[in-house]
Amino acid sequence: MWLPINLNENSAEPMYHQIEVQLRALIISGQLANGTLLPSIRELAQMLKCSVITVRRVYQDLEAEGLLRTRQGTGTFVASVQEEERDRHRTAAVVEAMEAAIDAGLRVQLARSEMERIFEQVMNDRWKES
Template sequence: MWIPIQINELSAEPLYHQIEVQLRALIVSGQLAEGTLLPSIRELASMVKCSVITVRRVYQDLENEGLLRTRQGTGTFVAKVGDEMRDVHRRSAVIEAFESAVEAGVRVQCGEDEMREILEEILRKRREG
């Protein structure tokens, strides 16, 4: 199974984090349905061109969060994600993205008002586009 995960090798974010964030988003958004069999650790590592250890960590982290379940000898599957858990993960993903955006703005000395204007402009373009 192909999973649409894109790695940015120029990013300061560790590979495991990039994979984990994207895989979590695919599960929480419902793009990967409950019961979907994921690629083996080796297959996914090969797809995204990273180490097996990196993918093993991602699968373990997401299993600890209750988003994946592993059956010995069968594979790793998307777990049932209830509405409440889905909302928590959705909100968490958006908060993390906003925190990163604010940090980027602070680094280049954007003020709060300028950052609000940028957000409003992005939202306006999204509505129109």
């Protein structure tokens, strides 16, 4: 099974985190349905050209969150996620991204008004694209 996960080797963000964020988004958005069999740890590591340890950590983290379930000898599957849990994960993902954007603005000492202008501009641009 092919997964639309894109990694940026030049990113300061760790590889496992890039994979985890994207896989979580695929599950939360419903692009990966309940019960979908995921590639084995080894297969996904080969597809993404990363370490088996990296993929194992991602699968373990997402299983701990209740988004994946593993059956010994069968594989790793997308877990059944209730709508309210799905909404909680969706909101948390957006809040995390917004906090990171705000932190970036603070680091370069942007004024609140400038951050708000950028936010509105990016939101308007994205809505036009979709």
